[in-house]
Amino acid sequence: MDQLIQQAARLLRAAQQIVVMTGAGVSAESGVPTFREAQTGLWAQYDPQDLATPAAFTRNPRLVWEWYASRREIIGQSEPNAGHFALAQLEAQHGHVTVVTQNVDNLHERAGSQDVIHLHGNIMRTKCFYDCQGNPTLVDLSDPAINTDALPPLCPHCGRWLRPDVVWFGEILPARALERAMTLSEGCDVQLVVGTSGLVEPAAGLPRITKQHGGKVIVVNPDHTMHTRIADVSLRGASGEVLPQVLQAMASLA
């Protein structure tokens, strides 16, 4: 493992532009459940068709709202972990680092990462289900004009349902976020892929884009994933343990 860490540190050190692609695993050590792990993963306990599609929301808006409200509470109470902090430190030291996350939490920002692209939205934000004022119509839930007794609360502009600003199954990703993630994946020297199963497109395709354009891929994950076979370096371990070691190895190369 030591040699692999050194190898990853050298690649990152030599890179001019780094993309860090993260998934639920990077927040696991903060107590935020992942999606696909047996037993503990959210999709092992709940059916996404009941909770994470526009049709599910139309069928039972209160159930969906309350499920996201409970996740928002868990996320609000959790703290960034050593993996988030190591990635923020990488950006502070290196400069040209963009985090492209599939996570809807805000733990990267809370750890200090400045350049973060949210491919699947942000659970801390709320928008009009109908995007009544254009796309997306974000609202501040603490606005006293919002009737929060209603569940879901109602849009202050059009009086219809509000929803979390997350991407549901069957919906398209925010166009500008995806475009920027793809352009950066084409141009970067290294894509560091942390804590994702690599099963959800188009996010899962970003490391392949980097490979196709001659860049290197480093994977940090305790398990074998869809990205392991294209990885130049595969670091099998928890991100909260592995990433600080990589940062330390980079510092000792100085």
Ligand code: OAD
């Ligand atoms: P998954 O639940 O599919 O995968 C989580 C990954 O994290 C697995 O590969 C685990 O092995 C790994 N993991 C667990 N603990 C870890 C740790 N401490 N350090 C590093 N890795 C760890 O989650 P995602 O790949 O993020 O979509 O799922 C992708 C998308 O599917 C999510 O964004 C969500 C979901 O449906 C939307 O909400 C649109």
